[in-house]
Every structure is written in C-alpha cells, then in structure tokens.
Amino acid sequence: MKDLLLIVVSTVLINNFVLSYFLGICPFLGVSGKLSSAIGMGLSVIFVMTLSSSISWLIYHLILIPLEITFLSYVVFILVIASLVQIVEMFIRKYSPPLYQALGIYLPLITTNCAILGCALFMIARNYAFLPAVVFGFSAGVGFTLILLVMAGIREELQFNDVPGVLKGAPITLITAGLLALCFMGFSGLISS
C-alpha cells in the first residue's frame, strides 16, 4: 500500500510527466486555453493512460516476454495506444459532441502524445508489477491533468492582464510553463528514501 502511495505522489508531483520529463508538451500548450476543454482532455488522457499501461503490461508480460520478442514493445505499445485513442474518440463523439468539437485535432493527437508512450515504456523499464503499473499509469494521467488544469486556470486569468505586446500569445505561455516547472522543482525533496 505504501509503495502504491509513493508511486502516486512521486508521479503526480515530483516526477511530473509534463514539468520534469517534458513529455506531452503539445496538448499541454494546445488545449490549456480553456478550462472546460482542459478538463475533457485531461480525463481522456487519464483514461487512455490507465488503460494503455495496463493492457501494455499484460501484452508485455504475457505475450512479448514468453515469446522473447520484447524488442517489439514499441510497436505493440503504439498499436495499443492508437486503438484506445480511437475508442475514446468514438465514445466522446457519441456522448459529448461539444467536447468533441472543443478538443478538435488534439483528440486524435493523443495517439502521438509522447507522455502516453513514455508512461508505457517507463513502466516496463522500472519493472513494475501489474497493480503498481496500473497505478503508475493512472497517476501519470492525473499528473498531466493537474498541470493542464493549473495551466488553463492561469491562462484564463492571463487573458485579462495587460501582457506586453512582444510576449502576447505563445511567448507568455511558454514563460508561464517554465515558471510552473521551476515551482514543481520544489517538490523534489518531498520523499527521502
């Protein structure tokens, strides 16, 4: 239990995928403009990450290792992620057309979201058992969502501020992201082994 809690805290706060590994920057900058679409994006990333890490774990340990073809892990993981994203896309399109419109191109782009592939590969590299792997995937998604929401909140506030002309738009967003990353560095001493 303690191990799982450690995984959650370290993945969400300390080794956050976006701010310390710099993975998944594309949707982080693209969908953080509005809080409502950021929530939708975050939830779909949590869903895809949790499912993809568990399915990837199963495939890796039940198919790839017994057959000694672990070198195929990248291809298989991408296959898993792409199919899951398709399913999520169909689901959202059916049940929440406004969210589908709001996410736009970023929804299929989850396929190429490196945070998700990164999650699956880290999980293999760290030799997690099944339950820790699922928790790891879930908390990586939660960490991504957390940062996305924080960023979206800041950017919504930012719209009412008088940003100097040269920094308007992308530059101020990148500066904000950098400051956020600095802030999250403060968590690095949270757990001492």
Place this chain on the structure above:
Amino acid sequence: MEIAIKGLIALGSVGFLFSVLLAFLSKKFHVREDPLIEKLNEALPGIHCGACGYSGCHAYAEALAAGKADPTMCRAGGAESQKRIAALLKVEVKKLSPQKIVVHCGADTTQKKSSTLYVGPESCAAAHLLGAKIDCKYGCLFFGDCVKICPVGALKISQGKVYVDHKRCIRCGKCVGACPRNLIELVTVSPIQPLYYVACSNREKALYVRGVCSRGCIACGICARIENSPFYIENNISRIKREGDIDIPAASSAKDKCPTHCIDSDDV
C-alpha cells in the same frame, strides 16, 4: 527466423484483435450526421482549397447547412457546384461571371536582364526581400511560389515565365496571395471574349524599364491612342478597362502595335 515468425504472429494477432474490437465499437457508437451536410459536401469539389474562408469543404458544408454561409463562396466548384448547392438549399443564386488568372509579367529569361547571381533560398519571397535574381524590381522571379501553392497544378514555369492552364485553374486565388510582387490577378472576364492583358507591372519610366527588360511596358501610349481602345496609361503603365465588353479589333491592333509586345492575350 524463428523470432521473426513469432513476432509476425504476435503482432498480427494483437493488431487483428484490436481491429475487430474497433470495427465492432465503430458500429455501436456510429454517429448519424445531418444528411443535408453530407449531400452539400458531395456537391462541393472536395479539394479543401480554403478559398471560401472555411477550413475545408466539410466546414463550409456545415456552415451552409446552418445557413451561416453564402452559397456563392465556392470559387473552385464554379457554376456547377453552385447550382447543386442552390438546389439542395432551395435558394436562388446569382450567376457569377467567369474569372481568370492573369500574370502581369510575360518576360522570359532571355528578355529579363539579370546582373546579380542569387544563391539564397529557392523562393520568390526570399529573392524579393533581397531584391536579387533579376534586375527588374517588379518582374516575376520564377522560383514558383505560385506553382507550389496551386492545389491543382494549373501553373507552370518555363523559361522564367509563368503559364496558366485556364482549364485546370479553379480560381481559388491562392497564387494571388503567394506572389510577393503582386503580379497575379484574378479578373472578371467576359465568357465569350478572348482575354487581353498587359504582361508587365513595371511602374518606372521608360529609361529604367529598357534597362532591365526588353518586354517591359514603357508607357509609350500607342495602345491608348487607338480608337475605342480599352487601354489607358496610369502610373507609367498601360492598363485595360474591364467593365463591359471590350472592342476586340482595337485591343488586337493595340497588341500588334505595342513596340515591346507586352500586351498579350489568350486568343490563339
């Protein structure tokens, strides 16, 4: 070899499982679209040129179905698709006069003088910024920014001159914006008359024009002095009035008399 077979089988079966799952779910989660949008989408050319101002044919069809867009905005589809859109939306549309792309520089490499060697990026925009490649600061740089942007391949460059294939051209107007020297114009023309135009944009005096190009308009005014001539001189360059029908004999005699042969037509 054994590993390859194992990999193939494993990868193939995993992929097959997922594809079956996806096929099943796509049936289950199928979303019905407004049939009108689908029909409108079929009436459009489907090349997503963006000339209507929407991000593609489908976006335009959606706007049409919602009544937000004007049915005459699709230039690529022309009269044919407008007729079909009007029938689907049950509205009347005005007839559009045909339009044609005109390139206001007709000099080839033997006529345009070039005293500099340009080795920069192969793009008109870059060469225009530097003012290099050819001496004339108004003329076609023939790197083909317009050719690259054309969605249907209606433009081609040969011997430093741009040729327009009017049969292929869909009048989307992308090349008009792509030319850094604003040489390309989309003009409204009469459907029955041949197209006459001045194949030069040089607004300098004759001395400069003669120095940089042997086919440049020197604003001598011969074309403008012919009786009933549609041509007139403005800012040191000959221009053509496009309102109404033009006097073809006068235009053709102006073409013959032009000392630098910079009046051109598609009349063959």
